Structure formats: C-alpha cells, structure tokens
Amino acid sequence: TDFATFITGLPKAELHLHIEGSLEPELMFALAARNDVAIPFKTVDEVRAAYSFSNLQDFLDIYYAGASVLITEADFRDMAIAYFDRAAADGVVHAEIFFDPQTHTDRGIAFDTVMRGLLAGMAEAEAKHGLTSKLILCFLRHLSEEAAFETLAMAEPWLDRITGVGLDSSEVGHPPEKFARVFAAARAKGLKLVAHAGEEGPPAYVLQALDILGIDRLDHGNRSLEDPVLTARLARTGMTLTVCPLSNVKLCNVASIDEHPIDRMLREGLRATINSDDPAYFGGYIGENYRAAAIARGLGKPELATLARNSFLGSFLSDDEVAAHL
Ligand code: HPA
Ligand code: ZN
Numbered sequence: 001t002d003f004a005t006f007i008t009g010l011p012k013a014e015l016h017l018h019i020e021g022s023l024e025p026e027l028m029f030a031l032a033a034r035n036d037v038a039i040p041f042k043t044v045d046e047v048r049a050a051y052s053f054s055n056l057q058d059f060l061d062i063y064y065a066g067a068s069v070l071i072t073e074a075d076f077r078d079m080a081i082a083y084f085d086r087a088a089a090d091g092v093v094h095a096e097i098f099f100d101p102q103t104h105t106d107r108g109i110a111f112d113t114v115m116r117g118l119l120a121g122m123a124e125a126e127a128k129h130g131l132t133s134k135l136i137l138c139f140l141r142h143l144s145e146e147a148a149f150e151t152l153a154m155a156e157p158w159l160d161r162i163t164g165v166g167l168d169s170s171e172v173g174h175p176p177e178k179f180a181r182v183f184a185a186a187r188a189k190g191l192k193l194v195a196h197a198g199e200e201g202p203p204a205y206v207l208q209a210l211d212i213l214g215i216d217r218l219d220h221g222n223r224s225l226e227d228p229v230l231t232a233r234l235a236r237t238g239m240t241l242t243v244c245p246l247s248n249v250k251l252c253n254v255a256s257i258d259e260h261p262i263d264r265m266l267r268e269g270l271r272a273t274i275n276s277d278d279p280a281y282f283g284g285y286i287g288e289n290y291r292a293a294a295i296a297r298g299l300g301k302p303e304l305a306t307l308a309r310n311s312f313l314g315s316f317l318s319d320d321e322v323a324a325h326l
Contacts, residue, residue, distance in 0.1 A: 013311035016242035021278025022083035031069040076117025084125030090287035141174035164192030176208040198223035235269035240314025247277035
C-alpha cells in the first residue's frame with residue numbers, strides 16, 4: 001500500500017536493537033550445524049512456536065539459549081549482516097546496536113571474537129548499503145557490578161569503536177543504582193550512557209537512570225507515563241525514548257497493540273522513537289513496528305515523520321551528521 005511505501009521510504013535510524021535478538025531461527029539452525037552445537041529444537045517451526053512469552057524473563061531464557069550457537073567471528077559477522085540487510089530494506093540508514101558481551105565471554109568466547117565479527121558486519125553494511133552504525137555495549141543487570149567492571153576492562157582496547165554502554169536483561173530487582181559506579185567509570189572514558197528502564201520496572205527506576213546513572217538516552221521508558229512529573233521532565237529535557245511497540249506486546253507490557261501508548265507519548269511532548277528490540281523473537285523489524293503502531297493508533301504521515309526525525313535527533317551522530325539526515 002501507499003502507507004507501507006511511505007514508511008519504508010522514510011529515512012530512519014534504529015536506536016534500540018539487540019544484535020543477538022536479530023538471530024533468525026534459520027540462521028540459528030545453520031550455525032548450530034556449522035559449529036556442531038546442540039539446540040533443543042528439531043525444526044524452525046518448533047523454534048517459532050516456542051516464541052510465546054508472558055513476560056521479559058520468559059523471553060530472556062530463550063534468547064540466551066539461542067545465542068549459544070554463536071562461536072566464531074564469522075558467526076557474529078553473518079548475524080550482523082543479516083540484520084543490516086533487513087534493516088536497509090526497511091529504510092534504516094543508521095543503526096546504534098546493542099551487544100551483550102557477557103552472554104558470550106561467559107561461554108568462553110573471546111571478547112575480541114565478538115568485536116571483530118560485529119565490526120566486519122558493520123563495515124560490510126556501510127559498503128553495501130551506505131548504512132552507518134555504532135556499537136553500544138550492554139551490561140547484563142542480573143549479573144554483578146564486579147562482572148560489569150570486568151567487561152568494561154575487556155572492552156578497553158576497543159573503546160575507539162564502542163560508542164556507549166547500556167543496561168539490559170532482567171529489570172525488576174536489578175535497579176540502575178546497582179551500576180552507578182561502572183556507569184561513572186564508563187562516562188569518565190568518554191562513553192555515552194543508555195539504560196533500559198521502565199520496561200517492566202517502576203518509574204523510580206527511570207528516575208535512578210536519570211539521576212544516578214546520568215543517561216543520555218532512555219531505552220523503553222514506557223512506565224514513565226505513570227508519573228506525570230517524570231513525564232513532564234522527560235519532555236522538557238528532550239530525553240529520547242527508544243520505544244519498541246511489538247516487543248511491548250510480545251512481552252505483555254501492553255495488553256495489545258491497540259492499547260500502545262506511542263501516540264500518547266507524542267502528545268505529551270516526549271521525543272519518542274520506534275524500534276524493533278529483538279526482531280527475530282518479536283515478530284517484526286522496524287518497518288513492521290512503524291506499520292503496526294500506525295494502524296493501531298491512527299498515526300498519520302506527520303506523526304511518522306516526527307518519529308523518524310526523532311530517531312536522528314536522539315542518535316549519537318554529530319550535529320552535522322544529524323543535520324545531513326533531516
Ligand atoms: N529488555 C531487557 N533486556 C533485553 C531486552 C529487553 O527488551 N532484549 C534483549 N535483552
Ligand atoms: Zn531492549
């Protein structure tokens with residue numbers, strides 16, 4: 001349709017994408033065979049049937065199991081280029097992607113293997129599609145502060161190729177304040193700071209992310225809407241929210257796409273963006289997230305253009321680079 005063509009044709013940045021969450025079942029099987037890794041599924045259909053979640057932890061258990069097929073530099077490259085090919089087809093011209101090094105280093109995969117593979121995929125995406133990208137290293141919040149510090153130390157030789165750090169995995173019970181010191185250390189190294197907050201956790205976690213971690217960008221942030229003072233502050237300060245509509249539905253953070261608050265976020269003056277989070281698990285890449293949200297919430301072309309514009313304003317590109325995209 002005309003509407004779908006308009007969405008695809010809108011140049012956009014993707015700011016909330018876990019590269020391990022882009023691993024499609026077909027590639028998971030191929031890598032399992034290539035690396036002789038056992039996975040608890042016999043067919044691609046069986047895998048897809050297992051992708052039914054009632055909360056974040058349900059999903060995380062399957063997501064970490066899926067990542068076990070990633071062994072070599074080529075595996076990380078293949079996963080990354082598959083994502084970039086798909087993103088480019090949806091009109092993504094810039095992506096700031098999360099990776100979870102601890103998911104790999106804890107299995108004995110070298111940090112350098114992960115980096116070399118992802119960087120190879122990123123270089124290939126730029127050559128092939130003109131799609132630029134940046135890396136954000138996420139600490140797993142269910143693990144310790146000490147483990148996060150060890151991961152930051154492993155990243156040290158690569159810091160010129162890592163734009164920022166983030167915080168993901170099980171939110172409730174692992175508040176941002178647990179990582180206050182490691183975020184301060186990352187800031188001192190010149191890294192940008194982002195954190196998942198207010199996905200399942202309360203508005204108080206968003207406040208901690210702002211006031212204790214000093215984040216530059218807020219991942220999800222949905223539950224901020226429960227606190228009018230916080231919502232007004234996020235709007236006033238121009239904080240970018242990386243919202244993921246289909247993820248919110250799949251993880252039961254909203255009852256259905258018809259009840260998604262994306263339009264309310266825009267009306268409240270929030271700098272909201274639309275992203276795919278873990279597209280291989282949640283049933284759609286960024287274009288499908290724009291389409292589903294637009295149809296369900298009656299977003300028109302001006303709102304869609306605002307969302308795409310917000311994605312560049314909220315990116316970690318330089319002011320000149322942002323201006324070139326607007
Ligand atoms: N939330 C928290 N951790 C994650 C997510 C998410 O949506 N995706 C991958 N790790
Ligand atoms: Zn996420």
